[in-house]
Amino acid sequence: xxxxxxxxxxxxxxxxxxxxxxxxxxxxxxxxxxxxxxxxxxxxxxxxxxxxxxxxxxxxxxxxxxxxxxxxxxxxxxxxxxxxxxxxxxxxxxxxxxxxxxxxxxxxxxxxxxxxxxxxxxxxxxxxxxxxxxxxxxxxxxxxxxxxxxxxxxxxxxxxxxxxxxxxxxxxxxxxxxxxxxxxxxxxxxxxxxxxxxxxxxxxxxxxxxxxxxxxxxxxxxxxxxxx
Numbered sequence: 502x503x504x505x506x507x508x509x510x511x512x513x514x515x516x517x518x519x520x521x522x523x524x525x526x527x528x529x530x531x532x533x534x535x536x537x538x539x540x541x542x543x544x545x546x547x548x549x550x551x552x553x554x555x556x557x558x559x560x561x562x563x564x565x566x567x568x569x570x571x572x573x574x575x576x577x578x579x580x581x582x583x584x585x586x587x588x589x590x591x592x593x594x595x596x597x598x599x600x601x602x603x604x605x606x607x608x609x610x611x612x613x614x615x616x617x618x619x620x621x622x623x624x625x626x627x628x629x630x631x632x633x634x635x636x637x638x639x640x641x642x643x644x645x646x647x648x649x650x651x652x653x654x655x656x657x658x659x660x661x662x663x664x665x666x667x668x669x670x671x672x673x674x675x676x677x678x679x680x681x682x683x684x685x686x687x688x689x690x691x692x693x694x695x696x697x698x699x700x701x702x703x704x705x706x707x708x709x710x711x712x713x714x715x716x717x718x719x720x721x722x723x724x725x726x727x728x729x
Contacts, residue, residue, distance in 0.1 A: 532616070557691075558686075564621070602720040638692035641708060644712050649681070
């Protein structure tokens with residue numbers, strides 16, 4: 502790739518990221534949807550435990566289930582909205598497919614980092630779950646956010662033109678996200694003091710590798726679909 506082509510590619514990514522950011526600032530639809538779901542889920546869990554301390558493995562499972570569904574109901578909108586507003590064809594003409602994927606994936610990553618950070622704090626405070634390994638807790642959530650952003654962005658693009666796109670996006674993405682959720686739970690349960698630290702670190706590394714693989718393969722799969 503020449504220097505001019507690379508600069509053009511980065512400009513397209515930045516332009517798409519800024520477009521998504523401005524749209525979200527104006528509408529507040531994606532963050533509001535994920536935020537409301539996360540808050541309601543955590544409050545429901547807090548009422549259910551009624552002041553009792555959650556075991557580390559159970560708390561980790563509840564946290565990641567909440568993150569999974571928060572991403573599934575908010576992230577696919579990145580491409581679904583383009584199709585609903587009739588701007589998908591214009592986007593095909595103006596930007597390269599790799600740049601489109603990265604611009605939207607980076608915005609979704611930012612959204613998931615914000616959602617997971619708020620959710621992690623609310624979950625610890627409202628359920629009284631003690632964090633034994635803060636660095637592992639943060640690393641697992643960051644790696645999980647990257648994997649969620651890459652996978653759900655791609656799945657949203659694959660079903661953007663389907664009639665029941667919102668339901669189908671979640672259905673397509675869930676099987677791809679289940680291995681990632683298993684790794685996330687394994688890492689987070691150790692962060693909550695349930696299990697040995699080496700096992701938690703190994704799970705966190707696996708989660709990071711999953712995120713890298715998703716974000717590396719995503720643009721190529723998306724480019725093949727986007728051209729058709």
